Amino acid sequence: MIRFSQLESITGGKNILFSSDAPVATISLDSRKASAAEGTIFFAIRGERHDGHDYLQNLYAQGIRQFVVERPLSSPEVFREANVILVDSAITALQRLAAFHRSTFSTPVVGITGSNGKTIIKEWLFQMLSKDRVVVKNPGSYNSQIGVPLSVWQMQAHHQLGIFEAGISRPGEMEKIAQVMQPTIGIFTNIGSAHDEGFKDREEKIREKLRLFDHAQTVIYCRDHKTLHDIFLRRGLPSFTWGASPESDLQVTPHDNAWAIRYKQQTEILRLPFTDTASVENCLHCVALLLTMGYSFSFIRESVQSLRGVPMRMELKEGIYQSQIIDDTYNNDLGGLEIALQFLAHQHQKKKKRVILSDILESGLEDEALVKKIAGLLTKNGSPAFVGVGPVLSRYKNVFPAGSLFYASTEDFLAQFDFDLLQQEVVLVKGARVFAFEKIVGRLQRQVHGTVMEVDLNALVHNFNYFKSTLRPSTKIMVMVKAFAYGSGSTEIANLLQYHQADYLGVAYADEGVALRKNNITLPIMVMNPSEESFDILFSQNLEPEIYSFKIFHALLNYLQGKPCKIHLKLDTGMHRLGFESAHLSEVIALLLANPQIRVASIFSHLAGADEATHDDFSRAQGKTFETWANQISKALGYRPLYHILNSPGILRLPELQFDMVRLGIGLYGVDPTSEVHPLKPVATLKTIISQIKKIHKGESIGYGRRSVAEKDLTIGTIAIGYADGFSRAFSRGAGRVLVHGAPAKVIGNVCMDMTMVDITGIDAREGDEVIVFGKELPIQEVAASINTISYEILTSTSERVKRVFVSEGI
Numbered sequence: 071m072i073r074f075s076q077l078e079s080i081t082g083g084k085n086i087l088f089s090s091d092a093p094v095a096t097i098s099l100d101s102r103k104a105s106a107a108e109g110t111i112f113f114a115i116r117g118e119r120h121d122g123h124d125y126l127q128n129l130y131a132q133g134i135r136q137f138v139v140e141r142p143l144s145s146p147e148v149f150r151e152a153n154v155i156l157v158d159s160a161i162t163a164l165q166r167l168a169a170f171h172r173s174t175f176s177t178p179v180v181g182i183t184g185s186n187g188k189t190i191i192k193e194w195l196f197q198m199l200s201k202d203r204v205v206v207k208n209p210g211s212y213n214s215q216i217g218v219p220l221s222v223w224q225m226q227a228h229h230q231l232g233i234f235e236a237g238i239s240r241p242g243e244m245e246k247i248a249q250v251m252q253p254t255i256g257i258f259t260n261i262g263s264a265h266d267e268g269f270k271d272r273e274e275k276i277r278e279k280l281r282l283f284d285h286a287q288t289v290i291y292c293r294d295h296k297t298l299h300d301i302f303l304r305r306g307l308p309s310f311t312w313g314a315s316p317e318s319d320l321q322v323t324p325h326d327n328a329w330a331i332r333y334k335q336q337t338e339i340l341r342l343p344f345t346d347t348a349s350v351e352n353c354l355h356c357v358a359l360l361l362t363m364g365y366s367f368s369f370i371r372e373s374v375q376s377l378r379g380v381p382m383r384m385e386l387k388e389g390i391y392q393s394q395i396i397d398d399t400y401n402n403d404l405g406g407l408e409i410a411l412q413f414l415a416h417q418h419q420k421k422k423k424r425v426i427l428s429d430i431l432e433s434g435l436e437d438e439a440l441v442k443k444i445a446g447l448l449t450k451n452g453s454p455a456f457v458g459v460g461p462v463l464s465r466y467k468n469v470f471p472a473g474s475l476f477y478a479s480t481e482d483f484l485a486q487f488d489f490d491l492l493q494q495e496v497v498l499v500k501g502a503r504v505f506a507f508e509k510i511v512g513r514l515q516r517q518v519h520g521t522v523m524e525v526d527l528n529a530l531v532h533n534f535n536y537f538k539s540t541l542r543p544s545t546k547i548m549v550m551v552k553a554f555a556y557g558s559g560s561t562e563i564a565n566l567l568q569y570h571q572a573d574y575l576g577v578a579y580a581d582e583g584v585a586l587r588k589n590n591i592t593l594p595i596m597v598m599n600p601s602e603e604s605f606d607i608l609f610s611q612n613l614e615p616e617i618y619s620f621k622i623f624h625a626l627l628n629y630l631q632g633k634p635c636k637i638h639l640k641l642d643t644g645m646h647r648l649g650f651e652s653a654h655l656s657e658v659i660a661l662l663l664a665n666p667q668i669r670v671a672s673i674f675s676h677l678a679g680a681d682e683a684t685h686d687d688f689s690r691a692q693g694k695t696f697e698t699w700a701n702q703i704s705k706a707l708g709y710r711p712l713y714h715i716l717n718s719p720g721i722l723r724l725p726e727l728q729f730d731m732v733r734l735g736i737g738l739y740g741v742d743p744t745s746e747v748h749p750l751k752p753v754a755t756l757k758t759i760i761s762q763i764k765k766i767h768k769g770e771s772i773g774y775g776r777r778s779v780a781e782k783d784l785t786i787g788t789i790a791i792g793y794a795d796g797f798s799r800a801f802s803r804g805a806g807r808v809l810v811h812g813a814p815a816k817v818i819g820n821v822c823m824d825m826t827m828v829d830i831t832g833i834d835a836r837e838g839d840e841v842i843v844f845g846k847e848l849p850i851q852e853v854a855a856s857i858n859t860i861s862y863e864i865l866t867s868t869s870e871r872v873k874r875v876f877v878s879e880g881i
Contacts, residue, residue: 071095072171074111074136074153080170083138083157087149092136093543096571097164097223099216101125106133107535108543113138113160115216122160133539138163161215162246168219169250175225179232180359181253181286183244183279185262186409187352188213188235194356195233198373200590203230209569213237218247224569228592236282240268244281255362256282256289257355261298263404263435276301283307290358292351293318312358320358331357331367338367343375348409353377389497389514390489394420396498397515399507404430404443407500411451414498422494423452426483426510428501429460441466454498459483459505480505484513521758521791522873524845527566529751533738534570536749537721545728548574548596548714550735552582561589562874568593576733580604583613594671596638605629614671616640618648620657627665634667639711641699643675643692655699659706672712672731673700680720681743689720693727719743741850741861755845756868760787760810760837761825772827773819778803785831787815789841792824796867797843800857801826807856809842810835 072094078085095109101122112134114122126137127148136153138160143149157163172179180195182188189208196207206229208221213235221234236247261276269275276298283289286308293299293313302309312320321332328341329350342353353374360370389395398410407430414423425448430440441463448456448470456474458464464476477483480501497514501507538547549572551564564575564586576596577583583595584607600608600615602625608615617623618640626635639658642649650658662668675696679685696715704710713729718737720727722744736743740752766772766784789808791797800806802820808828809815815828828841844850844864854861 072167074155077138077155077163077167081138081155081157081163081166083155083163085154086142086156087146087152087154089135089151089153092153094136094167097167097220098134099164099220101129106539107541108135110134111136111138113164114140115160116140164216164219165246165250168222169252172222172225172250172252175227175229177225177229177232178254179234179251180255180257181248181251181282182233182235182257182259183237183282184257184259187259187348187355188237190349190352191257191259191355192233192235194352194377195359196590197377198356198360198370199231199233200592201373202369204228204592205231205233205590207233208235215243215246219250222250224571238268238278241274241278244278248282248284251282253282253286255359256286257359258283258289258291258298259355260292260295260351263430266435272297273301277305280305280307288362290355290362292355310358310362312354320361322354329354333361338371340367340371340374343377346409346413348413389492391493391495393492393495393497393514395511395514396496396500397511398498398500399511404440404447407444408447408451410498410500411447411454414454414496415451420494420496423454423496423498424457424492425454425498425500426457426459426507427463427498428458428480428505428507429462431502431504437462438466438469441469445469455495457483457487459501459507480507480509484509489513520873521756521795521843523868524755524757525562525874526751526753526755527562529740529753530563530566530738531570532751533740533753534567534572534734537718537732537734537737540721540725541732542728544730546573546712546731548572548576548731548733549738550576550733551586552576552578552598561586561591564591564593565589573731580608580611580613583608584611587611587613596672600626602629609635614638618642618650620654623658623661627661627668630667632665632667634669636669636671639670639673639703641673641675641696643695643699643715644688645676645678647676649675652695652699655702659703662703662707670703670707670711672714673703674714674731674733677715677717677720677724677727680717680724682745683723686724689724690727693724697729717743722746722748736862736865739865741865743861752846752849754850754865754868756791756843756872757845758789758791758808758841758843760830760835760839760841761790762788763830763835763837764788771819774822775820778819783831784818784829785833785835786818786827787830787835787841788825788827790825791841791843792822792826794823794869795872796864796869797821797826798857798859798867800859805857806853807848809848810839812847815841 073091074094075091077083093109094111096107098110098112099115112129114126114137123139123141130149130152135151138155138157140157140160142156143154182192192207196205199205206224208217212221214237218234218236225232234251236251238244261272288308288310290310291298291302293311293315311318312322314323323330325339328339331338331340342350357370396414448454456470458474458476459480461478464478467474467476477486499507499511549567568591572593574594574596576598578598580597580600583597586595595613596616597608597613598616600622614636615626616638617626640649642651675692677689677692680689693715700713712731714731714733715729716724716727716732718735721732721734737750739754740750742748742750764786766780766786768780768782770780772778772786793799799821801817804816806817807814810830810833813833815830815833817826818829819827842848844853850861850864854864
C-alpha cells in the first residue's frame with residue numbers, strides 16, 4: 071500500500087503539511103463525489119471551467135484529509151490535520167502516482183490506440199477474456215491523460231490481465247500515458263483524421279501514438295493499412311500483422327459469407343455475427359490478439375459468437391414512421407464517417423437511406439477540401455439523401471446533390487425539418503459531440519410506451535460514499551445485491567460497486583451469484599442460502615456459502631471430501647431466524663478444527679431492531695454476545711475472521727458495532743431505514759404511462775367485480791402497470807395513488823394484472839403522458855405506508871419484466 075510519505079519521491083512534489091502517514095487508497099478529482107474515507111486523496115486540478123483549489127476548504131470540512139495542490143494554501147491554518155503536497159502539475163503527479171502503482175504489478179497489459187474502434191475492441195476483449203481471466207479495464211472511454219491513470223489505479227493483485235485504451239490529441243502526450251500503462255502487448259486499430267490538427271501530418275500522429283508501445287513485446291495491426299505498415303517497418307517494432315496479404319502473420323480472406331483465417335500453416339473458417347466493415351475489423355483485431363495469447367480456435371469461435379453490442383457506438387434503433395435509426399452520435403471524423411457510411415450501405419431492410427451529419431471538427435483540412443471529401447464519401451457509398459447541420463456544411467451546400475437539406479444548428483433542424491420525409495428509411499445520425507445529436511436521435515426514435523424503472527447511478531454512488539464516510543478507515547463494506555439488487559438490477563449495480571471498490575457482495579441464492587460471475591463480476595460473493603443441490607455450481611463459480619446449521623455444514627463437508635473452502639459462519643444472537651446458538655459453539659469449533667481445509671472468511675450475526683432507538687439496549691446486548699462468541703471461535707481457530715453484524719440502519723445508528731465489516735443493503739438505494747434524517751438520495755424511480763383516457767358517468771362501474779362505482783362524473787386514465795409488474799392489488803380502490811403532472815391520482819377499481827385505472831379528474835392529462843409510481847416526487851416510504859408495508863417490499867416486488875434504464879451524468 072502506498073503511503074503519503076512516499077509521494078514526494080513518487081511525484082517530485084514537496085510536502086507543505088504533514089499530519090500522519092496515512093495510506094493513499096482512493097483518488098478523487100471531483101469535489102462533488104469525494105468520499106471522506108481514510109485513504110482518499112484529492113487532486114486539485116485547474117480546468118477550463120473549474121479549479122479544484124476552490125473546493126479545498128469544503129472538502130476538508132467534509133472530512134477529506136489528503137490533498138495534491140498546484141499552489142500554496144491561502145489559509146493553511148484551516149488544514150491543521152491534513153496532509154498536503156505541492157506539485158507543479160496535479161495531472162503529472164496523478165500520472166506518476168499511477169505509474170508507480172502499475173510498476174508494483176507484473177500483470178500483463180494490453181494497450182490499445184488508434185483513431186477508431188478503441189473502446190469497442192477493449193470491451194469485446196473484456197467480454198471474451200473475462201471468461202478465462204480476472205480482467206481490469208478502462209471504464210467507458212477513460213482513455214485520456216486523466217482517464218488512463220484513473221483506470222490503471224484500479225489494478226489490484228487479483229487481476230490477471232489489464233486492457234486499457236489510450237487516445238491523444240497532440241505530441242508528447244502518449245509518452246506520459248505509456249509510462250502509466252506500461253503495456254506488454256499492443257493493438258493499433260487504424261488511423262483517421264481525428265485530432266489531425268494537433269500534429270504536423272498524419273505520419274507524425276502515427277509515430278506519436280506508437281510511443282505507447284516503445285517497450286511492448288509485440289504490437290498487433292492490420293497490414294492492409296499501407297501508411298501504418300510502412301512506419302512499422304521503419305520503426306522496427308516487434309509486431310504481429312493480420313490482413314489479406316499472404317505475408318501477414320494472420321491471413322484473413324472472405325469465404326462464403328465467412329472468413330478464412332490462415333495461421334501457422336492451418337486454415338480455419340470463422341463466421342462473424344456481423345458484416346459491416348467496422349465490426350469486422352474490430353473483431354479481427356480481437357481474434358489476432360487471442361491467437362497471439364495462445365487461445366484455441368474453438369475458444370475464439372465461441373467467444374466471437376457471444377459478443378454483445380457496446381453502448382454509445384453505432385446502434386440500430388427503431389424509429390418513427392417505420393424507419394430505422396443508426397445512432398452514431400459518439401464522435402465524428404472522416405475515418406469514422408466512412409465506416410458508418412459503409413454500415414449504412416449494408417442495411418438492406420429499407421430501400422431509402424438518409425444521412426444526417428454535423429460539421430466535422432478538427433479534421434486538419436481546409437473547409438472546402440473537407441466538404442468535398444464528405445461529398446465524395448457519400449457518392450462512394452450509394453448517394454443517400456443528405457442533411458447537413460452546421461455552418462461549414464451550410465456554407466458549401468452547392469457541393470452536394472440537389473435536394474440536400476441544410477441547417478445552421480441542431481436546434482434549427484429540430485424546429486424546421488419535415489419529419490414526414492422519413493417514411494420507411496434507414497437514417498444514419500452522426501455528429502460531433504458539441505452538436506448534441508442525441509436530441510435528434512431522441513426525436514427520431516420510436517418511443518416504446520410502457521413501464522420502466524429508472525436507476526440513477528450518480529445517486530447510488532453518492533449513497534455508497536455517504537455510508538463509506540461514516541465508517542472507520544479499516545472497516546470493509548459488503549453490499550447486498552440480493553433480490554435483483556432490491557429490484558434495481560443486480561449486474562449493473564454490482565459492476566458499478568466493483569468499480570467503486572466495494573469489498574464484498576452478498577446474494578441470497580447461488581444462482582444470483584452465478585449471474586454476477588457470468589457478467590464479469592470478480593468481487594468475493596457470499597451466498598446466504600446455499601443448498602446441497604447448488605454446491606457444484608457454487609464452487610465452480612468461486613462463491614462462498616453462509617453456514618448457519620449443522621445440516622448444511624455436514625452436507626458441505628460430505629461434498630468437499632477434504633477439498634478447501636471458504637465459509638461465512640452465521641450466529642443467532644437474538645434474531646431467531648438462522649444461525650448457530652450458544653449451545654452449538656463447542657460442536658461448531660470441533661468440526662472446524664477437525665477440518666482445517668475449511669477457512670472461515672467471516673463470522674456474523676444480524677440485529678433484530680437496529681432501525682429503532684427503543685431497541686438500542688437489545689442491539690448492544692446482541693453486539694456484546696456476538697463479540698464474545700466470535701472471539702471464542704477465533705481463539706480456537708488461531709486466526710481472526712472478519713466480524714460483521716451491522717445492516718444499513720445499524721451503520722447509521724450504532725457505529726460502535728462496526729467491527730471489521732458492515733453489510734450495506736436498502737440504504738444504498740436511497741431508502742433511509744431509520745426515523746432520523748440522513749442525506750441519502752433516492753436511486754429508483756418507477757414510471758409508466760397513460761394508455762387510454764375515458765369519461766365515466768355517475769353510476770357507472772369501473773374494473774373487475776364492479777368494485778368501484780362513480781359517485782359523480784369522472785375522467786379516468788388506464789396506466790400501463792399491474793400486479794404482474796409488482797404493483798400490488800393492495801393499492802386497489804383508493805388505497806394507492808400515483809402522480810400525473812405532479813398531481814396525485816388515486817387508484818380506482820381493482821388493480822388488474824397488466825393495467826390499473828386512476829382518477830385523473832381535473833388533471834390536464836393526455837394519453838401517453840408520464841406517470842410516477844414512486845420516486846423523488848413520491849417517496850417510496852409514502853407508497854409503502856399507504857398499504858401498511860415496508861419500502862423493501864415495494865422495491866423488491868417490482869417485476870423483472872419492467873425494463874431498467876440506467877442513467878448517469880458520468881460516474
